[in-house]
Amino acid sequence: MIHPESYLSDFQKWLSGPNFEIPYSSASIKGYVANVRRFLDYIDSEGLEEMEDISVGLVKRWIVQGKSGIAPVSTQMVRYSAIRLFFDWLQYAHRFPFHPAQALQEEKRQNRQVGGRRGGRGGNQQKRLPPVLDREEIDRLRIEAKRHETIAGYRDAALVDFLLSTALRAQEAVTFRLADLNGYYTGRIRVIGKGNKERLVRFPPPPKDSLELWLYVRKRMPSTADTLFLSDQGKPLSAAMLYMVIRRLLERTGIHKPQAGPHLLRHTAASLWLAEGMDLRRVQENMGHSSIVVTSRYLHLL
Structure with missing residues (x-):
């Protein structure tokens, strides 16, 4: 027994x-x-x-x-x-x-x-799966983001690594504060997301090189903003500007997906977490999904 x-x-x-x-x-x-x-x-x-x-x-x-x-x-x-x-x-x-x-x-x-x-035509129509980048496309995007040694270039390289590490929504990413960087480095950040709900996002420690280069440049910009990411003029980045940054990076890289903004990197981060063995429930908590059924869509991408 x-x-x-x-x-x-x-x-x-x-x-x-x-x-x-x-x-x-x-x-x-x-x-x-x-x-x-x-x-x-x-x-x-x-x-x-x-x-x-x-x-x-x-x-x-x-x-x-x-x-x-x-x-x-x-x-x-x-x-x-x-x-x-x-x-x-x-x-x-x-x-x-x-x-x-x-x-x-x-x-x-x-x-x-x-x-x-x-093959065949029977069965229920499948729900559309979220688009993601594969590993080769991720490498190409990172290389393209680091290509230009300008304010925007350093920021964009840090942005790509940040979004792929945290899977934050656009508004959550652009309002991320400098004061919360210690949590980011250790892979534990608290986020106020949709519906003003707070969640704890936990992820493997992220790459630091691109962010440290951006911080070095950012300190020399005349800005009083407390957000991590800024425009070339030293103003807080908006969600619309973030969308344009990622879309243009994808265009320059030659990557064409049904989604072309930061949400594509959010989907990609979730699929990477699962591919690397993160538990489905953990991914759900990180993404802020109310239902695990939504998160389970990423399992079909492995």
Whole structure:
């Protein structure tokens, strides 16, 4: 018989400990532990005697089942995130022989490839996925932003790195203050976003070179503004000006996307976080999305 408490206590300590570059919030930890508890209760009800008896099919059934049919996508995403972390811990702490959550993800990827080759017109119309830059396009954009050794050139290079690190909205980026730079350097900034709601954005420590060059130039500009980014005339950058800066950079780089402003870099940052292993719930909190379903769109871009 499987005893949940013997696993949950150590799993919770692992989530709370110094094992992650960006620590999990207490609310996230509580949610993950609660979902793993439900999973362990489920496999116990299925009559499993040992953890090693868990199969990919069993994990899949628990993730997708609802009270009356299939669970909502948001519920499935939260369950999958919890299970993935749980088996990460099992492999880390107990050298567990396999990772059913990873196997499930690989199965889904293969099925998607097969479905793509088959084609066809059936099924529901897919929602439009957010446009993003791939890594080669990101490199090209960064190179182009650094090409001109001017006030605008130094600022634009810092702007690109800033937006790709934080995924802030245009208005949030242009109102970011110099006083909050320490938080940016450590990957923890508080932002007042849509609806005057405050959120904590946590991300891997960002590149510093471009920002330090911009700060060196900015100190020599006759400006009393307390915002990080300024126009060539030393005035606070507006959201409309930021849009023009990014759009012109993309045009000069030869990159053409359905979106051509700072929101493109916001989408790109979210997809990069997921590609680098950031948890879906964390990405949702960083982006300020009210629903995890919105955030889950980025999973299809990996």
